[in-house]
Amino acid sequence: MSILKIPTPLRSYTDGRAEVTVNGGTVASALSSLIEQHPALKPHLFNEQGELRAFVNLFLGEHNIKDLQGLDTPLSENDRLILIPSIAGG
Amino acid sequence: MKLRIRREALAQIQAHGERAYPEEGAGFLLGVDNGEKTVMHILALPNAREDGARHNRYLITPEDYLHAELEAERLGVSLVGVFHSHPDHPNQPSEFDREWAQPYFSYVITSVEKGRAVESRSWLLKEDRSQFEEEKIEIL
Numbered sequence: 407m408s409i410l411k412i413p414t415p416l417r418s419y420t421d422g423r424a425e426v427t428v429n430g431g432t433v434a435s436a437l438s439s440l441i442e443q444h445p446a447l448k449p450h451l452f453n454e455q456g457e458l459r460a461f462v463n464l465f466l467g468e469h470n471i472k473d474l475q476g477l478d479t480p481l482s483e484n485d486r487l488i489l490i491p492s493i494a495g496g
Numbered sequence: 497m498k499l500r501i502r503r504e505a506l507a508q509i510q511a512h513g514e515r516a517y518p519e520e521g522a523g524f525l526l527g528v529d530n531g532e533k534t535v536m537h538i539l540a541l542p543n544a545r546e547d548g549a550r551h552n553r554y555l556i557t558p559e560d561y562l563h564a565e566l567e568a569e570r571l572g573v574s575l576v577g578v579f580h581s582h583p584d585h586p587n588q589p590s591e592f593d594r595e596w597a598q599p600y601f602s603y604v605i606t607s608v609e610k611g612r613a614v615e616s617r618s619w620l621l622k623e624d625r626s627q628f629e630e631e632k633i634e635i636l
Contacts, residue, residue, distance in 0.1 A: 413565070415575070415601045416600070419599075450625070461598075463558045490558040491558075491561060491598055493522070493524075493578055493598070494545075494553070494555045494556070495554055495580055495596050495597070496520070496553045496554070496592035
């Protein structure tokens with residue numbers, strides 16, 4: 407089991423919790439575990455095509471998973487994954 | 497829906513929009529949420545978009561986002577929204593604003609015309625992400 411840290415704007419979907427315990431050996435399965443526990447989060451993390459929205463960043467320690475193996479990045483027991491939104495607009 | 501905001505915080509938001517002109521300026525709204533949000537402080541941040549894009553786009557990096565969460569914690573408050581300016585453009589959210597919007601956050605947009613802040617309005621993303629709804633600003 408790993409820990410997924412939730413940013414402030416998404417905590418209203420996790421009963422106010424800043425951290426959620428998730429199952430899974432990869433980042434993708436950890437996200438599936440998160441959605442399974444809190445289904446209303448899904449449209450805010452994934453677009454209509456099922457792809458991760460552009461503003462979603464996931465860090466494993468100090469490393470953005472985009473610089474590792476993306477959603478296939480393996481997770482070990484007790485890893486801490488941090489979800490951070492890019493804040494943008496025009 | 498209503499966003500309560502300290503007069504001083506709103507003045508800082510508008511001053512930041514004027515300083516950033518003709519580019520967009522942005523940052524976070526810090527405050528409390530007791531069923532109704534009250535903005536007590538702001539945290540102005542650099543616009544991380546590349547040269548040539550900052551006149552109609554803004555970006556706050558993940559590093560600055562983490563810094564803002566820590567700053568809010570230090571002040572004993574939380575992040576309740578984002579502010580940004582629209583240089584020479586109405587203070588209504590664009591389609592790009594909607595695509596990148598976070599749920600829950602209040603988005604305060606200030607129109608800055610010829611370098612002068614004109615008006616700020618606040619917007620909240622609908623739950624189905626289809627559009628923003630305006631929330632009235634109450635100045636404290």
